[in-house]
Amino acid sequence: xxxxxxxxxxxxxxxxxxxxxxxxxxxxxxxxxxxxxxxxxxxxxxxxxxxxxxxxxxxxxxxxxxxxxxxxxxxxxxxxxxxxxxxxxxxxxxxxxxxxxxxxxxxxxxxxxxxxxxxxxxxxxxxxxxxxxxxxxxxxxxxxxxxxxxxxxxxxxxxxxxxxxxxxxx
Amino acid sequence: xxxxxxxxxxxxxxxxxxxxxxxxxxxxxxxxxxxxxxxxxxxxxxxxxxxxxxxxxxxxxxxxxxxxxxxxxxxxxxxxxxxxxxxxxxxxxxxxxxxxxxxxxxxxxxxxxxxxxxxxxxxxxxxxxxxxxxxxxxxxxxxxxxxxxxxxxxxxxxxxxxxxxxxxxx
Numbered sequence: 369x370x371x372x373x374x375x376x377x378x379x380x381x382x383x384x385x386x387x388x389x390x391x392x393x394x395x396x397x398x399x400x401x402x403x404x405x406x407x408x409x410x411x412x413x414x415x416x417x418x419x420x421x422x423x424x425x426x427x428x429x430x431x432x433x434x435x436x437x438x439x440x441x442x443x444x445x446x447x448x449x450x451x452x453x454x455x456x457x458x459x460x461x462x463x464x465x466x467x468x469x470x471x472x473x474x475x476x477x478x479x480x481x482x483x484x485x486x487x488x489x490x491x492x493x494x495x496x497x498x499x500x501x502x503x504x505x506x507x508x509x510x511x512x513x514x515x516x517x518x519x520x521x522x523x524x525x526x527x528x529x530x531x532x533x534x535x536x537x538x
Numbered sequence: 539x540x541x542x543x544x545x546x547x548x549x550x551x552x553x554x555x556x557x558x559x560x561x562x563x564x565x566x567x568x569x570x571x572x573x574x575x576x577x578x579x580x581x582x583x584x585x586x587x588x589x590x591x592x593x594x595x596x597x598x599x600x601x602x603x604x605x606x607x608x609x610x611x612x613x614x615x616x617x618x619x620x621x622x623x624x625x626x627x628x629x630x631x632x633x634x635x636x637x638x639x640x641x642x643x644x645x646x647x648x649x650x651x652x653x654x655x656x657x658x659x660x661x662x663x664x665x666x667x668x669x670x671x672x673x674x675x676x677x678x679x680x681x682x683x684x685x686x687x688x689x690x691x692x693x694x695x696x697x698x699x700x701x702x703x704x705x706x707x708x
Contacts, residue, residue, distance in 0.1 A: 403615050445573050447689040485686065512682030514698065516655065519617040528684065 374430055375466065377473055381414045381425045388427070388434035395459040398495070407454055410439055423453070426474055428466055435461040438470040440478060448484040471506050479531045486531065492523030503527045544600055545636065547643055551584045551595045558597070558604035565629040568665070577624055580609055593623070596644055598636055605631045608640040610648060618654040641676050649701045656701065657681070662693030673697045
């Protein structure tokens with residue numbers, strides 16, 4: 369675990385993060401080009417509008433290199449529900465606890481901002497099984513499955529987690 | 539039903555529709571001020587960006603007055619799924635089949651644009667029971683319920699409908 373101990377987290381997004389996000393998301397091999405574009409667009413929205421964009425970022429840096437990130441935000445028309453829009457770690461840095469650290473720190477920031485529930489949407493495809501297992505290990509449960517949502521044979525799986533008082537004590 | 543026969547539908551949004559949408563949504567008494575603002579913001583997005591906004595509108599006019607509207611669009615990162623974001627009819631014009639006409643015409647336009655599935659999200663609160671019954675009468679089925687999503691005691695109910703070949707023949 370020595371590698372993860374040198375990781376620092378930062379919340380402020382910079383123009384350079386457009387390419388960091390693109391590189392991280394592309395490296396995973398899990399997303400189509402149009403999905404990669406959506407990931408970068410959220411950085412653009414944040415840079416252009418600031419907090420009113422509704423997109424909050426958390427970047428993980430290791431020896432000056434951005435190796436992972438999370439993007440979350442409050443869900444419009446809800447009192448205290450948040451979406452985790454993206455969480456990704458560079459292919460060559462996976463399996464070292466970075467994803468869990470990004471997710472737990474996101475939960476802490478969301479709880480601090482008044483959030484009580486977090487939702488994460490992902491695919492039901494078999495190649496997303498490790499992703500779904502990761503969310504389950506982090507305390508998320510499947511709240512809904514929408515058949516063929518993304519494409520024929522590609523379900524939308526909605527995970528949820530209720531934040532407790534313990535998050536504030538972290 | 540003579541009233542509905544004089545209704546005309548149009549797709550192009552104009553700046554005046556900002557206030558039409560606000561008046562229609564407010565008249566229903568079903569939405570909080572922040573939700574009304576979101577409805578108007580979608581008109582703003584459409585006026586500012588055109589089709590790339592991803593928001594498509596359908597307005598129902600009766601004797602020169604806009605009495606109802608629907609707003610739908612393709613869901614990012616899906617192949618052919620669409621969201622019906624809003625559908626509302628002025629309080630004093632409800633119960634005359636305008637909602638059904640707006641919904642069926644939206645379905646026809648979505649099918650023509652290549653859409654195969656439509657999703658509608660609404661509240662599980664008891665005051666939304668007539669709304670949920672309306673979607674069921676129009677062929678939508680509950681695909682998922684997310685407990686306490688909007689607020690404690692206020693579930694998110696996701697309705698879905700698979701579009702068939704018949705829509706194109708309409």
